[in-house]
Amino acid sequence: MKNYKIAWRNLWRNKRRTIITVASVFFAVFFALLMRSLQLGSYDHMFRNVIESYTGYLQVQNEDFKDNPTVDNVFAFSPEISETILKDKNVSDAVPRFESFALASSGSLTKGVLVMGIDPEKESLLSNVKERLVKYKLTEKTIENLKKSELPETVKSKLDLFKGESYSSGGILQLDLGIRNADSSALMPIIRKEASFSNGYISSGNKEVLIGYRLAKYLELNIGDTLVLIGQGYHGTTAAGKFRISGIVRMPTSDIDNKIVYLPVDVCQELYGAPGMLTSLALCIKDNSDKKINRMMQSIGKEMPSPLRMIEWREMNALLINQMESDNKSGGIMIAILYLVIAFGIFGTVLMMTIERKREFGVLVAIGMQKSKLAAIVSLEMIYIGLLGILSGIAVAFPAIIIGQYNPIRLAGEYAKVYESYGMEPVMPFMPVDYYFLWQSVIVALIVGIAIIYPVRKIYKMQLVNSLKA
Amino acid sequence: MKIIEIKNVSKIYNESEVQVNAVNGVTLDFQEAEFAAIVGPSGSGKTTLLNLIGGLDNPTSGEIIIDGTNLAKLKSSELIDFRMRNIGFVFQAYNLIPVLTAKENVEFIMNLQSWSKKERDERTFELLKAVGLFERANSRPAKMSGGQQQRIAVARALASRPKFVLADEPTANLDSKSASTLLEIMEKLNHEEKITFIFSTHDARVVKMAHRVITLEDGKVVSDDVRE
Numbered sequence A: 001m002k003n004y005k006i007a008w009r010n011l012w013r014n015k016r017r018t019i020i021t022v023a024s025v026f027f028a029v030f031f032a033l034l035m036r037s038l039q040l041g042s043y044d045h046m047f048r049n050v051i052e053s054y055t056g057y058l059q060v061q062n063e064d065f066k067d068n069p070t071v072d073n074v075f076a077f078s079p080e081i082s083e084t085i086l087k088d089k090n091v092s093d094a095v096p097r098f099e100s101f102a103l104a105s106s107g108s109l110t111k112g113v114l115v116m117g118i119d120p121e122k123e124s125l126l127s128n129v130k131e132r133l134v135k136y137k138l139t140e141k142t143i144e145n146l147k148k149s150e151l152p153e154t155v156k157s158k159l160d161l162f163k164g165e166s167y168s169s170g171g172i173l174q175l176d177l178g179i180r181n182a183d184s185s186a187l188m189p190i191i192r193k194e195a196s197f198s199n200g201y202i203s204s205g206n207k208e209v210l211i212g213y214r215l216a217k218y219l220e221l222n223i224g225d226t227l228v229l230i231g232q233g234y235h236g237t238t239a240a241g242k243f244r245i246s247g248i249v250r251m252p253t254s255d256i257d258n259k260i261v262y263l264p265v266d267v268c269q270e271l272y273g274a275p276g277m278l279t280s281l282a283l284c285i286k287d288n289s290d291k292k293i294n295r296m297m298q299s300i301g302k303e304m305p306s307p308l309r310m311i312e313w314r315e316m317n318a319l320l321i322n323q324m325e326s327d328n329k330s331g332g333i334m335i336a337i338l339y340l341v342i343a344f345g346i347f348g349t350v351l352m353m354t355i356e357r358k359r360e361f362g363v364l365v366a367i368g369m370q371k372s373k374l375a376a377i378v379s380l381e382m383i384y385i386g387l388l389g390i391l392s393g394i395a396v397a398f399p400a401i402i403i404g405q406y407n408p409i410r411l412a413g414e415y416a417k418v419y420e421s422y423g424m425e426p427v428m429p430f431m432p433v434d435y436y437f438l439w440q441s442v443i444v445a446l447i448v449g450i451a452i453i454y455p456v457r458k459i460y461k462m463q464l465v466n467s468l469k470a
Numbered sequence B: 001m002k003i004i005e006i007k008n009v010s011k012i013y014n015e016s017e018v019q020v021n022a023v024n025g026v027t028l029d030f031q032e033a034e035f036a037a038i039v040g041p042s043g044s045g046k047t048t049l050l051n052l053i054g055g056l057d058n059p060t061s062g063e064i065i066i067d068g069t070n071l072a073k074l075k076s077s078e079l080i081d082f083r084m085r086n087i088g089f090v091f092q093a094y095n096l097i098p099v100l101t102a103k104e105n106v107e108f109i110m111n112l113q114s115w116s117k118k119e120r121d122e123r124t125f126e127l128l129k130a131v132g133l134f135e136r137a138n139s140r141p142a143k144m145s146g147g148q149q150q151r152i153a154v155a156r157a158l159a160s161r162p163k164f165v166l167a168d169e170p171t172a173n174l175d176s177k178s179a180s181t182l183l184e185i186m187e188k189l190n191h192e193e194k195i196t197f198i199f200s201t202h203d204a205r206v207v208k209m210a211h212r213v214i215t216l217e218d219g220k221v222v223s224d225d226v227r228e
């Protein structure tokens, strides 16, 4: 009889214990895989959103701009640069930006603001500023009208809570008013009609700006009003100008919403006395694989004249990556605890099994079984438990993740609002099956490996006469 | 022919405060095809002596030579192999491997010795018949009575034709009828196979069946009678 066969039979001697142990490994593997898949999936989702809707995967900057983002560290944007970049087949377009700081004032109110010069048309290839424009506003008048409408009382009672709020998407408005998706087609048109807010956009050459909703509130400004910007211009000049507010935007974070001012890039260059200059040029690329991006860093970077350089998404989003890594760590700790519990379960099983079979081990060695063979059999038993647990865990998690990939979990309530406000779909997608599957197996293998040490040691250190007496 | 020589063997246990001379200066020889009982009251050193002969324990002093091999000269893995090739064991109870059938248990040592399937099958069936359990070949130990299990253990001990079989109180857990059946089978096999049996017991009826009776007291041989 071969070792593996004896081991297999031994496994089923104590069916209940074996099943409990295998089941614990199964659950650990299953949950760890699901947790991992969800976590990695949402990072990926968030990343794509931040990168694809803001920084882009690659930018051209002055080499000093990242460490010292002042107006002096800009670069002259020439047709040659544009040509060099667009020569790369993987680049579909380039989005120019001029980013700086200024003091904004209106009447006696003043505030430090972030000035973003954008190409009003091209910008929509990355961050969709147009979509951030406030579309609905719950003014006092609006609420009054809505209260007279045929909206249900539950919705009407919520209206006052959001007096003065403005929305760039109907989704958030719907969430705020607690309207379920099923009722939205009946109720939302009524609300939209009353609450809709008309906004203008900006266009090249016109001294018009879009400002954040909170900034507008702070400066007590409205559409059509004038905003004064004062700052330090290129090479020590003074930047100052008066701009008409053509629109109000609602930014996802209050931090940005409190200080953002968008204006056409050419108007911005003029304001700072830096015609033709940019702080960054973000590339729209087709294939965003790491390999491709690295290749582009090299090939395009080589052709950029000094002081220009290529900067990739990882460097630009270091803070976000950091945050995700620390979040990732806490997820890792959760999984570690899960496995620790399982490890104790396995160790318990091994301990009991070794004690119970002390005499049997003694008899086997007495009648002539080498200790190495006995150790191999006992190890195989543990390996079977590990394998059964891992394989069954994977077998169930695998289709679950595939299903989750195509039917991501839809978020509701507050979470959904956060996602919506970032312009992200409120879903938690699963990460497709990847290396993290391998890791779970490695961890279980490691636990089993450690668990095997105990019986194997006992077998090798066995005092035959004592074992036989047991 | 001498197959076992025990030369002035002692075993002293120091585990507790008092030192115990479990076996105290024993000198004995065993020949081929003997059927010998070691008797004596509980604590007289029967188990210890059998363990020493079987190479399961080392003597504190003295030598044990089996078929010309001094057990003390063997490394621990060599000693395991030596037992596997030369000595059959029957213990008081729970001898069998619970996950193996009667047939597989009997085959076990032949398997360790890599016998061919044909040889194994022949020998196993021969022994199963000899112990009267041919029809239980596919039963697991848990499905058999204590007496049946001991008969299978005897079959296993004999399977690979060892030089001798050691049985430490093989009947201790059996009722008297099963005990005498077991002894009859052992005696018959001893006769047919010419394999030496050394068994310990304190059951008077079992002692009666032995051809040689060695009596221990406080670890010493106090009598050694051969009966025909």
Ligand SMILES: Nc1ncnc2c1ncn2[C@@H]1O[C@H](COP(=O)(O)OP(=O)(O)O)[C@@H](O)[C@H]1O
Binding pocket: A465, B013, B014, B015, B016, B020, B021, B022, B040, B041, B042, B043, B044, B045, B046, B047, B048, B049
């Ligand atoms: N491992 C041990 N440690 C200490 N004393 C032991 C040990 N094994 C046996 N003894 C002692 O040795 C003596 C002989 O025991 P044993 O050989 O088991 O006798 P028997 O089998 O005749 O009952 C007893 O006094 C027993 O207490």
Ligand SMILES: [Mg+2]
Binding pocket: B046, B047, B048, B169
């Ligand atoms: Mg005893």
